[in-house]
Amino acid sequence: FQLDELTKYIDSHQEEYVQTLREWVAVESDSSDVLKRSEVERMMNITAEKLKAMGGNVELVDIGIQELPWGKTIPLPKVVTAQFGSDPAKHTVCVYGHVDVQPAKKEDGWATEPYNLTDINGNLYGRGASDNKAPVLAWIHTVQAYQALDIELPVNVKFVIEGMEETGSNGLDAMIVSQNDTFFADVDYIIISDCGWLSRRPALTYGTRGNCYFFAEVEGPKQDLHSGVYGGTVIEPMTDLIGILDTLISPSGKILIPGIQEAVSPLSDEEWKMYQDIEFDVENYKRKMGVNRLMYSSKVDLLAHRWRYPTVSIHGIEGAFSAPGTKTVIPAKVIAKFSIRQVPNMEPAIVEKQVTDYLHAVFGRRKSPNKLKVTMVIGAKPWLADTQHPLYEAGREAVKKVFKVDPDMIREGGTIPIAKTFQDVTRKSIIMLPIGAFDDGLHSQNEKMNRYNYIEGTKLFVAYLHEVGLIKKY
Numbered sequence: 001f002q003l004d005e006l007t008k009y010i011d012s013h014q015e016e017y018v019q020t021l022r023e024w025v026a027v028e029s030d031s032s033d034v035l036k037r038s039e040v041e042r043m044m045n046i047t048a049e050k051l052k053a054m055g056g057n058v059e060l061v062d063i064g065i066q067e068l069p070w071g072k073t074i075p076l077p078k079v080v081t082a083q084f085g086s087d088p089a090k091h092t093v094c095v096y097g098h099v100d101v102q103p104a105k106k107e108d109g110w111a112t113e114p115y116n117l118t119d120i121n122g123n124l125y126g127r128g129a130s131d132n133k134a135p136v137l138a139w140i141h142t143v144q145a146y147q148a149l150d151i152e153l154p155v156n157v158k159f160v161i162e163g164m165e166e167t168g169s170n171g172l173d174a175m176i177v178s179q180n181d182t183f184f185a186d187v188d189y190i191i192i193s194d195c196g197w198l199s200r201r202p203a204l205t206y207g208t209r210g211n212c213y214f215f216a217e218v219e220g221p222k223q224d225l226h227s228g229v230y231g232g233t234v235i236e237p238m239t240d241l242i243g244i245l246d247t248l249i250s251p252s253g254k255i256l257i258p259g260i261q262e263a264v265s266p267l268s269d270e271e272w273k274m275y276q277d278i279e280f281d282v283e284n285y286k287r288k289m290g291v292n293r294l295m296y297s298s299k300v301d302l303l304a305h306r307w308r309y310p311t312v313s314i315h316g317i318e319g320a321f322s323a324p325g326t327k328t329v330i331p332a333k334v335i336a337k338f339s340i341r342q343v344p345n346m347e348p349a350i351v352e353k354q355v356t357d358y359l360h361a362v363f364g365r366r367k368s369p370n371k372l373k374v375t376m377v378i379g380a381k382p383w384l385a386d387t388q389h390p391l392y393e394a395g396r397e398a399v400k401k402v403f404k405v406d407p408d409m410i411r412e413g414g415t416i417p418i419a420k421t422f423q424d425v426t427r428k429s430i431i432m433l434p435i436g437a438f439d440d441g442l443h444s445q446n447e448k449m450n451r452y453n454y455i456e457g458t459k460l461f462v463a464y465l466h467e468v469g470l471i472k473k474y
Ligand SMILES: NCC(=O)N[C@@H](Cc1c[nH]cn1)C(=O)O
Pocket: 131, 165, 166, 167, 168, 194, 195, 211, 213, 378, 380, 414, 415, 416, 417, 442
């Protein structure tokens, strides 16, 4: 296996790889903002063109429309599929990734322009750099490197690249179902690189949490009111909303919604031992986040609550006054956004009912004349893999070849909404093979991808394809 040759090729092309990442980051493909939908579409076209230029058999698959909360509809961004090689004697892997991003504005507190990739000491700052544009490009460059050196790909490679992951992968489930007997029929394994390592040690990821995302709307007066003129007489929607939000989770992290905590299986002795053996620097974790105390103090508790217990996060309140200054208003309608990261044994449909019933009961006790509406807008499931599968063995070998260490076996606290669908519908085995660093700041200000991770990660992918090619084909 010509790993040295491929490695040299990757090293000598790194400036080109960074430049392509710069061009991709410059596309504001924020899937949460319908006004940016044309940018997401542009990003899908750029991705398709790149794969076509490499000789791939590429399609832009129409996945239908998105229904917006105010009753309108817009087309969903097309999904890019591609295929390189169709040798029946080889395994076929399908690489899944996304090229949409979370929102970002300089005013949020970025040190650099979020859509202008900026290299500071080998850190490539830019929205979507790590989540998920660089890993997608690293996979593309992997195929390109084999092609450029005229080295036969050890496996057939397919791609599924979408533009709605950050808002729950709308439309992708249906596409997988409809192409299960066609595009996915000859796929043996699915590879996802949309997550990060736990520390400086490379990792293989075998689980993700799901996410049930809710809107809770409280509506009162017909328009906003002067708080001096009307305050004290009107029952304020915001007070109701804050009141009910405060009943979701206790200050010590206990979820107060009946039925949620009860569904979760307790940590087994085996899991405890696995977590205990993982290298994880709690002080560094705190320092990187800029906090002086965490919800739990032991490493095992922290890892367990990050990976395999559910949690509630409150993200924001639409309609609330949030600008600088001192506007003295009583907002007439406010919509809280919160989500529950859920774990195996928790079903989104059941969580939806538990949360909705509970919030209505709590709200009812307030005897407010205002109206409450609770809607679950995303119901993404958790995913768990069998780490004894040859795909993981291949991962260990590839990490050892490139990084000369054994990988950490980790879970991911975040969600890849489509992972469980891939597992359930295609029934193929999945591996998550991250290349992002532990401190990439995904979804946050100053997101970055380390140049080191981007380039060495490409080498890891090159080695991984070789290792997968060695798995016995029955
Ligand atoms: N890199 C994966 C990621 O960031 N996924 C999102 C997906 C999601 C879940 N709910 C809404 N979007 C995440 O927040 O985990």
